[in-house]
Amino acid sequence: MATGQHCVESPSVLLRLEGVEKVYALGDGVEVRALRGVSMEVRAGEFVAVMGASGSGKSTLMNLLGCLDRPTAGTYQLEGRDVSGLSRNELAEVRNRTMGFVFQSFNLLSRTSAKENVELPLLYAGIATKERRERARAALERVGLADRANHHPNQLSGGQQQRVAIARALVNNPRILLADEPTGNLDSRTSVEIMALFQDLGRSGITVLLVTHEADIAAFATRVVMMRDGRVVDDRTQLPLAAVPGPVQNDDAAGTGGAQ
Ligand code: ADP
Ligand code: MG
Numbered sequence: 001m002a003t004g005q006h007c008v009e010s011p012s013v014l015l016r017l018e019g020v021e022k023v024y025a026l027g028d029g030v031e032v033r034a035l036r037g038v039s040m041e042v043r044a045g046e047f048v049a050v051m052g053a054s055g056s057g058k059s060t061l062m063n064l065l066g067c068l069d070r071p072t073a074g075t076y077q078l079e080g081r082d083v084s085g086l087s088r089n090e091l092a093e094v095r096n097r098t099m100g101f102v103f104q105s106f107n108l109l110s111r112t113s114a115k116e117n118v119e120l121p122l123l124y125a126g127i128a129t130k131e132r133r134e135r136a137r138a139a140l141e142r143v144g145l146a147d148r149a150n151h152h153p154n155q156l157s158g159g160q161q162q163r164v165a166i167a168r169a170l171v172n173n174p175r176i177l178l179a180d181e182p183t184g185n186l187d188s189r190t191s192v193e194i195m196a197l198f199q200d201l202g203r204s205g206i207t208v209l210l211v212t213h214e215a216d217i218a219a220f221a222t223r224v225v226m227m228r229d230g231r232v233v234d235d236r237t238q239l240p241l242a243a244v245p246g247p248v249q250n251d252d253a254a255g256t257g258g259a260q
Helices: 058-065 088-098 114-124 129-142 158-170 188-203
Strands: 013-027 030-043 047-052 073-078 099-103 176-180 207-211 223-228 231-237
Touching: 013 058, 030 058, 030 073, 030 207, 030 231, 047 058, 047 188, 058 176, 058 207, 088 099, 099 158, 114 129, 114 158, 129 158, 158 176, 158 188, 176 188, 188 207
Parallel strands: 047 207, 047 223, 099 176, 176 207
Antiparallel strands: 013 030, 013 073, 223 231
């Protein structure tokens, strides 16, 4: 069945959780059982929206999937390798090679240009200047911001700032993009633009895992996982809505149709 000429490993399951639990110990014997036995598989190229009420365990799940933390019990296999027992340094290595992260608050350095923000992970990785510049430029191009490379965050709209943050997440060529409420600070039209970008990335083979509490946003994913009290209570694939941003609204601009 596997006809992909470039695939040397199984093209199907990218990550697999089995009976994953996460208990936070708060001291004095007080514990929070944030995940209570989560089992799921995600295939390469899926675009998964994780939904659920506040406190249901979404961020805890994302932290485990992103190798930022380890499960208390159960196993996590990433690309066929059990990563649940790795040391912090080993996890960091897997994370840097495999994951890109996007946050609700963008987390850009404010006194630094878009280009330099995107270069930052490469700087940490010890990549030489010339390659850093080229890769940062390519990543900014991929998110449609090549012409804003020298702008600082305060010279960019919220949607543009989030796109810079996505370029930064892409610059290490991750297979998996994890985004916790990436549209939480954006208006609805800009949110749709960001979802269109995620859909594009999904088509290029990147697996996107996104947390959102908005059903309107989850509609753009190929799969919706619903959490409640640390458990997956619903998990379904769907035909995603095509993310096509509507005309510019005039919420914060005088005049009509003034896009820029
Ligand atoms: P969500 O992202 O769905 O709002 P979280 O995964 O952040 O949920 O939290 C799940 C539960 O775990 C909550 O009860 C929360 O208070 C608790 N929790 C999350 N992180 C920690 C932590 N570092 N230490 C202790 N408890 C935590
Ligand atoms: Mg959360």
